[in-house]
Amino acid sequence: MASFSQPSSQYNQEVKKECRSRLIEHAVRCLTVERDTSACVQRDHVERVWKQLHESGEAQHYFSTGERQEIEAEIKQWELFHDSQVQTRKPSELRVCYLGGDNPINDLEVLIKNGVLCQNVWAIEKDSKTLQEAWQSINQSSLRNVRLFKGDILNFLKDFEGQFDIIYFDACGTLPAAKQNTLKVVGYVFLYNKLTSPGALITNFSFPPKLPTQPEDAANVQSEADEERNRIRFLSGEYLKYRMCNTIRGDNLPDYNAEYLSKRTDEENYSDYVTYQVIDLAYLFIPTQRMLLSTGKSLWDQMFVSRGDFLKELKTFFTENQSTEATESKSSEDELQLKRKNLKRLCKRQCKEDAINSWLRRIGAGLESDKPSNTLCKAWVNEIFPDWQTSPLKKEEISLLLLTPLLFSSQSYIYSFSNNDFLTKCLGPLSQACHGERGKFPSCCDVATSTHTTCMVGGLLFGQMAYPSFPVIDKLLRLNYTAKGRKMFSDVFIFDKCRYLYEQFPSVDCACFAIDEPKQQMVFRMVVDGLRKHLRAICEEDVFQCCNTASINHVVDGGVDFPNSWQVFPNRQPVEFLLLKEKANGLVKAAKYTDAVEIYDECLVLCPENAVIFANIAHCQLKLNLPANAKDSCNEALRLDPENVKARYRRAMAFKMMKDYSKAVEDLEKVLRNDKDNKDAERLLSECENLRVYSS
Secondary structure (H helix, E strand, C coil): CCCCCCCCCHHHCHHHHHHHHHHHHHHHHHHCCCHHHCCCCCCCHHHHHHHHHHHHCHHHHHCCHHHHHHHHHHHHHHHHHHHHHHCCCCHHHCCEEEECCCCCHHHHHHHHHCCCCHHHEEEEECCHHHHHHHHHHHHCCCCCCCEEEECCHHHHHHHCCCCEEEEEECCCCCCCCCCCCHHHHHHHHHHCCCEEEEEEEEEEEEECCCCCCCCHHHHHHHHHHHHHHHHHHHHHHHHHHHHHHHCCCCCCCHHHHHHHHHCCCHHHHHHHHHHHHHHHHHHHHHHHHHHHCCCCCCHHHHHCCCHHHHHHHHHHHHHHHHCCCHHHCCCCHHHHHHHHHHHHHHHCCHHHHHHHHHHHHHHHHCCCCCCCCCHHHHHHHHHHCCCHHHCCCCHHHHHHHHCHHHHHCCHHHHHHHCCHHHHHHHHHHHHHHHHCCCCCCCCCCCCCCHHHHHHHHHHHHHHHHHCCCEECHHHCEEEEEEECCEEEEEEEEEEECCHHHHCCCCCHHHHHHCCCCHHHHHHHHHHHHHHHHHHHHHHHHHCCCCCCCCCCCCCCCCCCCCCCCCCCCCCCEEHHHHHHHHHHHHHHHCCCHHHHHHHHHHHHHHCCCCHHHHHHHHHHHHHCCCHHHHHHHHHHHHHHCCCCHHHHHHHHHHHHHCCCHHHHHHHHHHHHHHCCCCHHHHHHHHHHHHHHHHHC
């Protein structure tokens, strides 16, 4: 590929270039060679769950031979459907949209290097002068077929017909930003369905720098910078208090969250806020907004008399369930208790609702009245719910909107707000299936009740209507670097619309024709199982929240988790750290172990708790004949990661060099329990066992 002259700017700093390269390379790889694993529910998940049910005897207990054969045939059909939804892609088939800037060659070079065609790239720039500079940059290169678009990115996302496999939003500003509409841009990606599935959204946002002491004539600049940091600190901290109530963390009490967040730096909190904010837009905020603000005749309109009545009834539902004064209610005490019980089950953690209300009160008011208004709080409301001022939504109703997916999974909610036609057509047969003859809604390894069944339909209804996009957590890449004093936070999100789940089952209008079919029902439940497992650590409260699904826990004693189950966020890695690590690895290959240790020590300054670096240092220390030092390095690695096989193997080598053969044998036996095919460990174990005998 030809090389191109590049202007000198912050965009050509080594760390920026390295970050750009890693982000794009990762996105292309996930959507091409790793595409079959870039889904929340992988193709083999249903087959593996069904195998577990067979091995446990559950399948034989609940289904006849004929029903089992039908289910197995349905699984094969689902696998074909999964293939049709995930499909395959070559790099040359990927369509890309990104912000061009004055020199779009920066990103274009990396895209072309990774196999993307110029003709499939759209570069957006709204400033006429900058657009002219961008065209001149392209005109002087051999990459003449890139599509430059003059206009605002918001208008482009709204008006452009078609979808993109990769959208690269290199905003460089904060999330949100008072003047840039950064949050609204991300919202429009999902509101107007601009990403394919799976599709990659690459984002890059900054944290305001803390400026050094300024001369008196620049005092205003310093004050403005400090205020920007304060606004972001408040916004990200308050959001995380709300957000942590919807994760797998066990102690999700508001006071606990506040204490936990206070121990972290502002940058660390902002780093997680950015990732959560984008994910929440995709699967929660924009889908529920789409439902509540939809126009025209839809299933939503059929289910509820009017949107205004729905919001009114929704408020009443919460008010009545939270009321503690039975005398003010026409309901009996037993009915009130049942309502309270339903609400607790609905929210699962009362602190989630408290956190939502607290967060939105602060957002609505900005900072306290005796302080300047937080413009970023106002930007959050305006950008995350586009055009909300002209819609029937009010600020005080946003909290109800955020709870909509939970309500959609609630039996009491559906029965309270669904009209009779819907109940008769769908929920009636569904309820009968729950309590009818054996095999209609078998419990298998969960406990199937009418509540669980109704919640399954509620979750299906929400997904079919709202079109949520879920993150593929094990494909999430999180990087950061520093450019011109600003800390930059970059993410690659792979989003999956999971249509192989929501469109596998008939539409809700026709659900009554399939709800009592074991083959339809079981495949659907096993796919839900995969989605729940994959997302449980991130958003378990909002994904089929009230239902137990097939094989949500191990069916077979000693069974193993599926490859992408129980995922949590990967740690964010500094690009500077990655560059240093690669440099040190190169020195190791060149047998320059002392120099490599020095560079690895620099890595630990950036990432002090990185088990891999400690294990690498131990390798160098063994080569330098420093077994005691190597043992200490391995101890640190194992403290951080008890399952680190390399660290345990290298500690065994250190023990052998120190003639402590018993401890070496102990470590090697543990290595082989985790890595049975490790020939080096087998050989070393044999040597140490012999040496232990001879030395005794």
